[in-house]
Amino acid sequence: MKEFKILLIIAILVIAGYYGIDIYAHHEMYGNLPKPDFHYLDLKDVNIKGDPVKGKELFQSNCQSCHSLKAEGLNAMMDAETAQNAFNVVPPDLSNLGAMLAPHFLFNFIKNPQNATKNPKFAMPPMAQLTDQHIADIVAYLQSVARKNFTGKDVLTDACTRCHSVKYQKIKAFTDEKHLKNYLGKVPPDLSLKGRSKDREYLETFINNPQSVLPGTSMPRLGLTEEATNKVISYLEEIADPHKQQRNKVGIWALIYAFIGVVLTYAWKKKIWKTVDK
Amino acid sequence: MRFIDWLDERFAIRQVFKLSMVDYKVPKNINFLWSFGMLLVFNFAILFISGLFLLMYYKPDANLAFDSVNKTIMMDVSYGWIFRHVHAVGASIIFLLMYIHIARGIYYGSYKKPREGVWLTGYILFILFSATAFTGYLLPWGQMSYWAAQTITTLFEKVPFIGEDLVIWIRGDYAIADATLTRFFALHVVFLPVLIIITIAIHLFAVRVVGSNNEDGKKIDKQKEGIPFWPVFMSKEFFVMSIFLLFFLYLVFFKFDFAMDRVNFEPANPMQTPKHIYPEWYFLAYYEVLRGFFFSQNLGLIAFLLSMILIAFLPWLDKSPIVSGKHRPLFQIAFWVFVIDFLILTILGKLPPSGVYAWIGLFASLIFFGFFISLPIISKIESKQLRKGETDERV
Numbered sequence: 233m234k235e236f237k238i239l240l241i242i243a244i245l246v247i248a249g250y251y252g253i254d255i256y257a258h259h260e261m262y263g264n265l266p267k268p269d270f271h272y273l274d275l276k277d278v279n280i281k282g283d284p285v286k287g288k289e290l291f292q293s294n295c296q297s298c299h300s301l302k303a304e305g306l307n308a309m310m311d312a313e314t315a316q317n318a319f320n321v322v323p324p325d326l327s328n329l330g331a332m333l334a335p336h337f338l339f340n341f342i343k344n345p346q347n348a349t350k351n352p353k354f355a356m357p358p359m360a361q362l363t364d365q366h367i368a369d370i371v372a373y374l375q376s377v378a379r380k381n382f383t384g385k386d387v388l389t390d391a392c393t394r395c396h397s398v399k400y401q402k403i404k405a406f407t408d409e410k411h412l413k414n415y416l417g418k419v420p421p422d423l424s425l426k427g428r429s430k431d432r433e434y435l436e437t438f439i440n441n442p443q444s445v446l447p448g449t450s451m452p453r454l455g456l457t458e459e460a461t462n463k464v465i466s467y468l469e470e471i472a473d474p475h476k477q478q479r480n481k482v483g484i485w486a487l488i489y490a491f492i493g494v495v496l497t498y499a500w501k502k503k504i505w506k507t508v509d510k
Numbered sequence: 511m512r513f514i515d516w517l518d519e520r521f522a523i524r525q526v527f528k529l530s531m532v533d534y535k536v537p538k539n540i541n542f543l544w545s546f547g548m549l550l551v552f553n554f555a556i557l558f559i560s561g562l563f564l565l566m567y568y569k570p571d572a573n574l575a576f577d578s579v580n581k582t583i584m585m586d587v588s589y590g591w592i593f594r595h596v597h598a599v600g601a602s603i604i605f606l607l608m609y610i611h612i613a614r615g616i617y618y619g620s621y622k623k624p625r626e627g628v629w630l631t632g633y634i635l636f637i638l639f640s641a642t643a644f645t646g647y648l649l650p651w652g653q654m655s656y657w658a659a660q661t662i663t664t665l666f667e668k669v670p671f672i673g674e675d676l677v678i679w680i681r682g683d684y685a686i687a688d689a690t691l692t693r694f695f696a697l698h699v700v701f702l703p704v705l706i707i708i709t710i711a712i713h714l715f716a717v718r719v720v721g722s723n724n725e726d727g728k729k730i731d732k733q734k735e736g737i738p739f740w741p742v743f744m745s746k747e748f749f750v751m752s753i754f755l756l757f758f759l760y761l762v763f764f765k766f767d768f769a770m771d772r773v774n775f776e777p778a779n780p781m782q783t784p785k786h787i788y789p790e791w792y793f794l795a796y797y798e799v800l801r802g803f804f805f806s807q808n809l810g811l812i813a814f815l816l817s818m819i820l821i822a823f824l825p826w827l828d829k830s831p832i833v834s835g836k837h838r839p840l841f842q843i844a845f846w847v848f849v850i851d852f853l854i855l856t857i858l859g860k861l862p863p864s865g866v867y868a869w870i871g872l873f874a875s876l877i878f879f880g881f882f883i884s885l886p887i888i889s890k891i892e893s894k895q896l897r898k899g900e901t902d903e904r905v
């Protein structure tokens with residue numbers, strides 16, 4: 233009984249310490265993160281219905297000079313090397329972005345990329361020649377061609393790896409380091425372990441609105457939908473901790489093994505101490 | 511049986527075993543806190559073996575270290591991650607065991623005459639393990655590895671006259687760099703473990719010479735009251751060990767974040783200081799004493815050194831004739847205040863040192879030293895009471 237009391241005191245001290253260090257102090261240090269806003273409420277609301285057929289024509293005449301749309305067999309008129317030299321970044325393929333980006337964001341982005349991304353140096357110029365109806369048509373077109381059942385890895389390829397490398401997955405950023413330095417001021421960090429060095433809450437808020445967590449960062453706001461954000465975070469966590477499933481499985485067996493040890497050693501102790509206690 | 515006889519003839523193993531294990535008697539009235547010594551040996555063995563396997567794949571080079579840990583060991587080598595998890599959790603938990611072992615020693619007065627030698631070798635072991643943990647923490651070459659090492663080595667600048675040269679001598683460079691990594695590596699995998707093994711041997715030998723203390727701090731007649739170390743005590747020890755193993759494996763597989771800080775999964779970057787720099791949990795209390803005297807850096811540094819050294823002098827600070835804290839009401843108050851204060855210092859060590867936390871930090875640091883000041887006073891009061899015959903014969 234007395235030994236249980238000692239164990240209880242140790243347990244209380246350990247739990248108090250754990251709570252104080254890992255939960256209370258950690259929270260005090262990093263504070264509350266702002267909640268992510270997947271409706272992008274700061275951007276102007278639009279209520280125009282677009283026509284995908286007109287959108288395709290508009291895409292070909294306004295976007296295809298820089299952007300490809302491989303799903304429809306449309307190649308950019310500019311090759312990656314020329315684009316890098318002109319903009320310091322390779323423009324993304326637009327096949328699936330219609331499904332990954334919030335439509336409301338996409339509309340505002342085409343109208344004024346610098347404002348929507350909250351990055352004054354964002355490479356794409358504003359499309360002043362397009363009316364709101366034109367933009368709505370293009371958005372409708374992009375949505376109509378996009379694959380709805382994209383994976384986290386697809387999001388990574390379409391939204392992240394034109395600037396970020398993921399070296400443990402052997403993915404190299406589409407844009408050269410030299411150009412990225414010109415464009416963003418430094419080479420953006422590798423994403424191989426971001427799923428482990430940051431927690432989910434941080435990644436969600438950061439991807440949703442980089443400036444709200446890291447003011448002054450050159451990472452643009454991407455306008456990903458909640459679904460796309462969650463998928464890409466899950467993918468990042470998976471590649472940063474690839475043995476999680478194996479660990480959980482082996483862990484159960486290890487605990488069973490240790491528990492059998494507890495039973496056996498207790499039985500032996502009982503047997504030996506029977507003679508002593510007499 | 512034959513083989514045993516063969517060995518016995520040549521090495522006298524039966525006699526050695528009998529002498530060191532069976533005839534070595536421990537008091538019967540010792541609780542499971544007395545199991546923590548062997549538990550520590552067990553934990554050290556776990557660290558030694560897991561470390562050996564990590565060593566087979568680890569590359570001590572500033573350009574390769576991070577990837578060799580986080581890619582090769584954690585992702586590519588079959589079950590390499592288990593060894594990393596075991597090593598990281600083991601390194602953290604061995605300090606928990608040490609703190610419990612030390613607290614037991616303090617509470618039951620195990621440092622008192624004639625056990626000063628046990629206490630001092632134990633203290634040396636604590637310092638050696640601290641050095642091992644500190645050098646080992648740099649090896650993954652993550653952000654926290656780098657900046658913790660940078661911050662702690664900077665403290666040596668304050669050493670009078672030779673400070674600045676000393677820092678460069680320790681680092682092997684003007685800042686933490688490849689040269690620091692390789693020398694910390696050498697200390698971590700060869701020099702310190704060898705010293706630890708030698709010191710453990712002396713520590714255990716000293717315990718066998720003077721015998722285990724017990725709850726009442728009484729000297730026992732071992733022929734009548736003692737129980738043989740083998741198999742009686744060890745049968746209980748194995749039971750405690752297997753419970754510990756259950757807890758340990760739970761941490762290794764399901765709750766390892768406390769020992770593997772997220773920040774350290776970012777590669778070391780000398781150009782970018784992390785938002786917060788803090789040591790691992792087991793150094794937080796001393797770190798807080800260092801910061802506690804926020805108005806004077808020099809004072810903080812002296813306090814920091816004292817906080818790590820003072821505990822070695824317990825046998826000479828506390829000269830009360832009553833051995834066990836069980837029979838010392840005044841001492842009990844001081845002890846529990848000290849334990850709670852240490853816990854508060856540990857938590858404060860991770861909190862930002864500003865506003866009200868800075869003042870609590872200063873106050874808690876003063877209480878920390880208050881414990882050591884109170885010991886000679888309590889001893890005096892108790893001696894006086896004893897002389898007056900106010901305490902009963904139980905002591």
